[in-house]
């Protein structure tokens with residue numbers, strides 16, 4: 666995100682010491698590592714190699730739902746709950762705006778002032794549309810850094826706009842889907858494909874009329890979903906995040922889901938899929954970069970021109986590209 670005015674990473678980063686400081690809990694060092702991810706710094710390779718042995722410990726929780734349902738308020742309340750039991754927590758807000766806005770929207774999207782001075786809390790926004798396809802490339806690496814630097818829980822908030830919520834669900838160990846009365850009932854939820862991704866459903870704004878009805882409808886729709894006998898049955902909870910009500914139960918269900926996922930093998934399956942997608946995203950990025958511009962010109966553009974001229978068919982061109 667150098668375009669936003671952040672200084673370009675210095676040529677020589679003392680990666681080992683940076684990693685050590687980040688792992689000892691220094692927020693500034695963690696922030697610096699995340700900047701290396703966003704800047705796609707050449708130092709990243711060494712960072713990731715050093716962090717690799719420490720990954721796989723954090724509980725990654727995705728929080729998604731339509732705009733305005735109370736994701737940020739809930740996230741903040743969850744931070745309080747997690748901190749209450751002495752665990753360290755990181756919050757990642759997926760910012761759907763252009764990468765050029767940098768972290769400017771963070772203050773608007775997350776109401777986190779309560780936690781600003783707590784050294785056990787780390788907050789970061791990530792642009793979902795990076796130069797390299799955004800979420801697929803950046804987010805998993807951000808999560809990886811936070812996991813390896815000792816956060817017990819990583820909360821990922823995304824605004825519910827189609828693909829991004831599904832992507833976040835794929836990146837998380839446990840996905841919380843938020844609804845609220847008057848903002849999308851169970852039927853709208855099923856349309857949005859939300860019924861497939863939730864491990865825990867939360868009907869927020871329980872202080873408002875209609876919350877109980879939303880919960881009843883959602884429970885009814887979920888009960889008609891086919892599941893194997895030993896499958897996880899997503900609970901539907903009521904909260905009033907603004908008043909801090911119902912959050913303890915959410916935390917309990919997050920724990921219960923993690924325990925179930927661990928025991929059933931689902932956690933391993935999800936994490937394996939995540940690792941697979943991560944490798945694929947990095948490899949695809951490297952390939953695109955290699956094809957787009959080499960010292961002997963733009964290989965892909967040359968091949969496209971030959972396809973257009975009828976000299977080559979697209980399959981033959983693809984073969985040439987892969988062989989190059």
Ligand SMILES: Nc1nc2c(ncn2[C@@H]2O[C@H](COP(=O)(O)OP(=O)(O)OP(=O)(O)O)[C@@H](O)[C@H]2O)c(=O)[nH]1
Pocket residue numbers: 730731732733734735736737738739774824825869870871872873904905906907908
């Ligand atoms: N009545 C009521 N209002 C709430 C509750 N939780 C959040 N709100 C309000 O709902 C509005 C939206 O809350 P946010 O937490 O910003 O919602 P969000 O889902 O993060 O919104 P976006 O990030 O913009 O998609 C704010 O005005 C909150 O104060 C609640 O439990 N009850």
Ligand SMILES: [Mg+2]
Pocket residue numbers: 736737738774775822
């Ligand atoms: Mg928000």
